[in-house]
Amino acid sequence: MAKLYFRYGAMNSGKSTALLQAAYNYEERGQHVLLAKPEIDTKGAGQISSRLGVQRDVDFLIAPDADVRRVFAEHRARVRAETGSDVACLLIDEAQFLTPDQVDDLLRIVVSENVPVLAYGIRTDFQTRAFPGSARLMELAHSLEELKTICRCGRKALFNARLVSGRFVFEGDQVAIDELAPDRVTYESMCAECYLRESAGRLA
Incomplete structure (x- = not known):
């Protein structure tokens, strides 16, 4: 059974690097993935970029009013037409910028389409308040995983x-x-x- 995963952490905890590694792991086994991120994240434009210097183009950007389930279906159909194979996983970077309704769509993709969704993002903003997308992911995700990094003092960064x-x-x-x-x-x-x-x- 497919699951919705939310992998979160403070800035510089390696979220984008982990996402790109997950995509590589799928593709190394001959499987196809789709990568996406909210278009509000203008850094890197249409790319997912890790602070280690690794980067990759996304398959689609998610507009603030986008129906994620519909956009996913369009790109899934493209992958099927081009490769003859289905999509094995949807990977979302900067998931904190999704709307709660878009996170609901991710769960529907998982349950109705049986496609795993791996969402990566930060939990809270600079005022320690949860982003709406992150809050909804914390409520709905089958699996929550914290990616850790450290503060300047050596303690765990929150x-x-x-x-x-x-x-x-x-x-x-x-x-x-x-x-x-x-x-x-x-x-x-x-x-x-x-x-x-x-x-x-x-x-x-």
């Missing part, structure tokens, strides 16, 4: 602190793609202790 021009900020829009904004938005993965120290005790 949160994603936002920096603008090198200074920590704790107010602003939920989504600001790193390294693309005019004021150079970046992020740092932090443990709870270091986050609270930088935020002066603030959690939202």
